[in-house]
Amino acid sequence: MPTYHYRCKNCDYDFTEHQSFDDAPITVCPKCGQEQVRKVFSAVPIEFKGHGFYRTDGASHSSK
Incomplete structure (x- = not known):
């Protein structure tokens, strides 16, 4: 079940709620x-994670 973060514009109270996708927003x-x-x-x-995400991954290192 997803967790949603809420904030009150009146009193700046921050809170989180576990709600289903079908639940109406608070x-x-x-x-x-x-x-x-x-x-x-x-x-x-x-x-x-894994190979292929960094600049040095898969780069050929030729020493000429």
């Missing part, structure tokens, strides 16, 4: 009760 802040909650989107880290 709009009411659990701390202040205002309908000012929005999802926070951030970059997903990418990790390249």
